[in-house]
Amino acid sequence: MTVQSVLSVAAILFSLGLYCVLTRKNAVSVLMGVELILNAANLNFVAFSSFTGTIGAPEVAGRVFAVMIIVLAAAEAAVALAIILAIFRRMGTVEVDNLNELRE
Amino acid sequence: MVNTLVFYCVAAFTVAAAGVTAFSHNIIRSAFALLGALIGVAGLFGMMGADFLAVVQMMVYVGGVMVLVLFAVMLTHRIRDITISNQSMNPGTAAVIAGSMLGLLLFGIWRGIPGGTQPGYESAASLIGENLLSAYLPVFLLAAILLFAVMVAAVVIARHRPHPKGVGSNQGGEEQA
Incomplete structure (x- = not known):
C-alpha cells in the first residue's frame, strides 16, 4: 500500500465520475457522478495527509480539508436534489437534455 | 502483507462499485452501487489511519446523502420504465475524454510522485x-x-x-x- 496505489484508485474513481457526468441523461445520475469525483478528491487529500506526515503527527491540514469537502458535498447534494425535485414538479422530467429553459 | 491484500480487496470493491454506478442502465442499481463505492472509500480512509474521516464518511455520505439520492430517484421516476431509466448519450466521446484523463493522471502519479510508505497507523x-x-x-x-x-x-x-x-x-x- 503505497501513495501511488491510493492515488491510482482515486484517479480511477475520478475518471468513472467524469464519464458518469458526461454521459448521463438523468440529473440525479449526473449528481452521482459529481459525488464520485468529490470522493476521489477526498481520497487524494487523505492519502497525501497520511503518507507525508510522521508517526503520531500526520499532516492535519489534509484531514481538515477532507472534512470541509464532505460538508460541502452534503450541502451541494441537498440543494441540488431539492432543485431536481422542483424541476420535476414543474416540467415533469429530469432529463438534462430536455431542460433548456428556466421557465415554461 | 495482510495489509496490502486487504487494501487491494477494498480498492477492487470500490472501483467495481463505481463502475456499476457509471455504467448501469438501472438507476436504482446505480444508486446502490454508489452506496458501495462510498463505503469502500470509507474503508480506504480507515486503512490510511483516518478513522475520524471514515466515521464521518459513513455518517454523512452513507447515512445522509445516499438517503437523499434514493429519495430523489424514487420521487422523480415512474417505476414502469426502470430498466432503461438511466440512459446515456455520446458514450464514445465521453469514454475518450475520461480515458485520456485517466491515462494522464496515472502517468503523472507513477512518474511524478516520489514513492512513499505509510508512516504507521495514527489517529x-x-x-x-x-x-x-x-x-x-x-x-x-x-x-x-x-x-x-x-x-x-x-x-x-x-x-x-x-x-x-x-x-x-x-x-x-x-x-x-
Missing part, C-alpha cells in the same frame, strides 16, 4: 478537533453558516407550491412574493 481525531477550533476556526464557522443557509434553501426550494396555471390548485397555499 488524528484530537488533532483535527484542535485545529478546527484554532487555526481553521473561520472555515469552521463559515461551514456552519453555509449548512444553515442550505437547510433553509432546501426546504424553500423543495416546498410544494401550487402551480400558477393549474385549475383550482391555489387552495391552502399562498403564492410566494
Whole structure:
C-alpha cells in the first residue's frame, strides 16, 4: 500500500465520475457522478495527509480539508436534489437534455 | 502483507462499485452501487489511519446523502420504465475524454510522485478537533453558516407550491412574493 496505489484508485474513481457526468441523461445520475469525483478528491487529500506526515503527527491540514469537502458535498447534494425535485414538479422530467429553459 | 491484500480487496470493491454506478442502465442499481463505492472509500480512509474521516464518511455520505439520492430517484421516476431509466448519450466521446484523463493522471502519479510508505497507523481525531477550533476556526464557522443557509434553501426550494396555471390548485397555499 503505497501513495501511488491510493492515488491510482482515486484517479480511477475520478475518471468513472467524469464519464458518469458526461454521459448521463438523468440529473440525479449526473449528481452521482459529481459525488464520485468529490470522493476521489477526498481520497487524494487523505492519502497525501497520511503518507507525508510522521508517526503520531500526520499532516492535519489534509484531514481538515477532507472534512470541509464532505460538508460541502452534503450541502451541494441537498440543494441540488431539492432543485431536481422542483424541476420535476414543474416540467415533469429530469432529463438534462430536455431542460433548456428556466421557465415554461 | 495482510495489509496490502486487504487494501487491494477494498480498492477492487470500490472501483467495481463505481463502475456499476457509471455504467448501469438501472438507476436504482446505480444508486446502490454508489452506496458501495462510498463505503469502500470509507474503508480506504480507515486503512490510511483516518478513522475520524471514515466515521464521518459513513455518517454523512452513507447515512445522509445516499438517503437523499434514493429519495430523489424514487420521487422523480415512474417505476414502469426502470430498466432503461438511466440512459446515456455520446458514450464514445465521453469514454475518450475520461480515458485520456485517466491515462494522464496515472502517468503523472507513477512518474511524478516520489514513492512513499505509510508512516504507521495514527489517529488524528484530537488533532483535527484542535485545529478546527484554532487555526481553521473561520472555515469552521463559515461551514456552519453555509449548512444553515442550505437547510433553509432546501426546504424553500423543495416546498410544494401550487402551480400558477393549474385549475383550482391555489387552495391552502399562498403564492410566494
